[in-house]
Amino acid sequence: MKKRFKISSQKDHVTWMPMTDMLSSTLMITFLFIAVSTILRAMNAKPPIISLEDTEDYRFRTGSFILSQNFEDTLKAKAIPNIESTIKCYGIDTIEIVGHTDGRPSTPGGNIDMALVKGFEAKDMSKVIPGSNIDLGFLRAMAVQDKISNILTKRGVNNIGFRVLSAGSTINIDGRFSPAKNKDDKARRRIEIRFLRRSKTPFIPKCS
Known part of the structure; x- marks a missing residue:
């Protein structure tokens, strides 16, 4: 049982690491897109x-x-x-x-x-x-x-x-x-x- 548990845990670890990296990359790209959009919107703002x-x-x-x-x-x-x-x-x-x-x-x-x-x-x-x-x-x-x-x-x-x-x-x-x-x-x-x-x-x- 312990051996099976260790094997299962190791597989989960191997599976979740790429998903975590993918999620982090997606969030980073999203935040970067929002930041760039905000800057461009501000630069195009017209004075009153x-x-x-x-x-x-x-x-x-x-x-x-x-x-x-x-x-x-x-x-x-x-x-x-x-x-x-x-x-x-x-x-x-x-x-x-x-x-x-x-x-x-x-x-x-x-x-x-x-x-x-x-x-x-x-x-x-x-x-x-x-x-x-x-x-x-x-x-x-x-x-x-x-x-x-x-x-x-x-x-x-x-x-x-x-x-x-x-x-x-x-x-x-x-x-x-x-x-x-x-x-x-x-x-x-x-x-x-x-x-x-x-x-x-x-x-x-x-x-x-």
Whole structure:
């Protein structure tokens, strides 16, 4: 009986060892697949879009692109912390700022093209006259970009490039091309802050 038991036990041992190795290998491959999938999913994650909608805090006077004191204060207190955390989380190196307007026509006779040729600075923007909603959206985006850039620099956030764009009154709030009608449309008036990573070096988001 003892001999039979020993033989049986030895056979079981011989049988179970390969099965254990196979199970370990399967688990290792599964965990590796999950880890790689998680990393790839994180690397492909897109940063959020920050939208400064036309509210009491983020409001331009009709036809104006000058930031009010309330606009600047709210931008610094609320938007900047989100911008900083997004930069760190996604390894952002470029910020794209897009100005949107409603469909009410702007005053004709703008001088933005001439001002750009002369290389005007933010401090000279009060002299610029937008001749269209595309102009107005661009100037509003530029005013926001100038303020964000200055604040980030003071906080030690450097090496960030900027793109300033204008969609005028052509893009609806859902992102579709849909020229606005000639009316007061609060939802259309907004500044969108988008985040880009142009570097080809792989980066895994560090969001907490």
